Amino acid sequence: MSIRTLLFLCGFFFVASAATPLTPVKKKVANRMRQMDTKVTELMADRVGFKKEMAAKELSDLNSKMLEAELAEEDKMFPADELYGSIWDNRWVNPYKKEDLTLPDSFRIDCSTFVLPVTSEVNVTSKYGPRRRRMHRGIDLKVQIGDTIRAAFDGKIRIKNYERRGYGYYVVVRHPNGLETIYGHLSHFLVDVNDQVKAGDPIALGGNTGRSTGSHLHFETRFLGKDIDPADIIDFENGVPHEDLYVFHNVKINGRNSNVYTSSGDQMVYHRVKSGDTLGAIARRYGTSVSQLCKLNGLKSTSVLRLGQAIRCSAGSTTRTASVKNESGNDEKSTVSSSKKKNITVETSSDNNATYHRIKSGDTLGAIARKYGTSVGKICELNGISKTTTLRLGRSLRCS
Ligand SMILES: [Zn+2]
Numbered sequence: 001m002s003i004r005t006l007l008f009l010c011g012f013f014f015v016a017s018a019a020t021p022l023t024p025v026k027k028k029v030a031n032r033m034r035q036m037d038t039k040v041t042e043l044m045a046d047r048v049g050f051k052k053e054m055a056a057k058e059l060s061d062l063n064s065k066m067l068e069a070e071l072a073e074e075d076k077m078f079p080a081d082e083l084y085g086s087i088w089d090n091r092w093v094n095p096y097k098k099e100d101l102t103l104p105d106s107f108r109i110d111c112s113t114f115v116l117p118v119t120s121e122v123n124v125t126s127k128y129g130p131r132r133r134r135m136h137r138g139i140d141l142k143v144q145i146g147d148t149i150r151a152a153f154d155g156k157i158r159i160k161n162y163e164r165r166g167y168g169y170y171v172v173v174r175h176p177n178g179l180e181t182i183y184g185h186l187s188h189f190l191v192d193v194n195d196q197v198k199a200g201d202p203i204a205l206g207g208n209t210g211r212s213t214g215s216h217l218h219f220e221t222r223f224l225g226k227d228i229d230p231a232d233i234i235d236f237e238n239g240v241p242h243e244d245l246y247v248f249h250n251v252k253i254n255g256r257n258s259n260v261y262t263s264s265g266d267q268m269v270y271h272r273v274k275s276g277d278t279l280g281a282i283a284r285r286y287g288t289s290v291s292q293l294c295k296l297n298g299l300k301s302t303s304v305l306r307l308g309q310a311i312r313c314s315a316g317s318t319t320r321t322a323s324v325k326n327e328s329g330n331d332e333k334s335t336v337s338s339s340k341k342k343n344i345t346v347e348t349s350s351d352n353n354a355t356y357h358r359i360k361s362g363d364t365l366g367a368i369a370r371k372y373g374t375s376v377g378k379i380c381e382l383n384g385i386s387k388t389t390t391l392r393l394g395r396s397l398r399c400s
Helices: 003-019 022-077 279-285 292-298 316-327 331-350 365-372 376-383
Strands: 106-110 123-124 129-131 134-136 140-143 148-150 155-163 168-174 177-186 201-205 216-223 225-229 245-249 251-253 256-260 270-272 310-312 356-358 394-399
Touching: 106 225, 140 177, 177 201, 279 292, 279 376, 376 394
Parallel strands: none
Antiparallel strands: 106 245, 123 140, 129 134, 140 216, 148 201, 155 168, 168 177, 177 216, 216 225, 251 256, 256 270, 270 310, 356 394
């Protein structure tokens, strides 16, 4: 067969097959092919759409991450600026009175990252309150000259100054949580104004400068210039905050402003003594008794009230402090029984079956695990940490 014939034959068969109408089976196959084609096209389109969505999501994630980082950075550079209205005074402890800053009605202060400003064992040598006819606006903690003084929270140094008749060498730190802390009677500064610090960073050395007899740290917590008893926020005995959130309330009574404030949860209520106040009148106003006020404040019914003195008018914190003491008992037996008690409380509460432990000085994961009858691995798993994670004082660890 010549090549010509072959080509002719091929051509014939080709024309013939093209001309032959499609059998039903072939039709079916062709339809299938078309359908599959469409599907593939659709899938491809979907994939592109999906990719676009992914890209958009990644971008927005990235944006919000960048925004978060930016906000965090801004928070460090201008801590609690929304409260302090850009007032950044490097001279006066309380420049806010003049500036007519209004106190919010209430404000939640995150105290969860608190670190004790002293490294030695806590020894409160003088409490907050009236003292020798003047108000003692902070708490005194025993330190030796040269002891390291640490920032209580992350923050930025607002003041580094000297006051001969008062604070001596002192530092004021503004924190993103809205508080300002003051550290007085220092011997040496380790920071400069506008420095950013982390909670626990060394900021100064303890001393005995200014109005001070015997070396100690004078420590204040203020909110928009208003002093708050540091012991209302911090359990100094255990070196941790009473609660993660301290709620500042600016309560108006009879239209008068801010002579009462309460703390979170337990609704501790204070009254600041004004001219003409008597224990009887205060007791009536807060629905309590003179004897109760005396008990809460260590007063006698004949005690002379001083102007500006803060009188505790409700019991809340006393019971709470007592329970904290109970939990932290060093005696092995009491620790076990208190943790048992904790478990019972947990079992009976239906909606919350998690147990938390707040880290105190000297705690290790092993010790915590033993205390709560669990394992280090389990605690790591519950808290997303590893065995080598450094435990931060005051941090809450989930134990069950
Ligand atoms: Zn003091």
